[in-house]
Amino acid sequence: xxxxxxxxxxxxxxxxxxxxxxxxxxxxxxxxxxxxxxxxxxxxxxxxxxxxxxxxxxxxxxxxxxxxxxxxxxxxxxxxxxxxxxxxxxxxxxxxxxxx
Numbered sequence: 001x002x003x004x005x006x007x008x009x010x011x012x013x014x015x016x017x018x019x020x021x022x023x024x025x026x027x028x029x030x031x032x033x034x035x036x037x038x039x040x041x042x043x044x045x046x047x048x049x050x051x052x053x054x055x056x057x058x059x060x061x062x063x064x065x066x067x068x069x070x071x072x073x074x075x076x077x078x079x080x081x082x083x084x085x086x087x088x089x090x091x092x093x094x095x096x097x098x099x100x
Contacts, residue, residue, distance in 0.1 A: 001030075001031065003043040003047075004052070004053075007027040007047050007053070008053075008063070010023060010026045012063070017062035018062075019060060020061055027042070028040070035043065042071060052064055054066075
């Protein structure tokens with residue numbers, strides 16, 4: 001399972017935004033991995049680039065699908081780079097991600 005898929009599953013189970021450290025801890029636990037700084041940084045970067053996730057402020061991350069249609073929210077880094085603020089993209093599977 002990819003780290004971003006595990007993070008998505010963690011957020012879906014909680015049903016609400018999580019603090020980034022809690023999200024990372026639970027994602028690593030789901031994957032059965034130790035909390036190594038390089039691994040944590042890589043997973044955080046992948047979450048930031050995956051369009052399924054949205055930064056909610058105050059170190060909170062949630063799922064873009066929880067935003068009401070047409071609402072303004074902070075977007076992922078990939079959205080800002082492309083100028084895509086519409087929230088229409090759902091799968092976030094663009095590019096290659098390392099499988100953990």
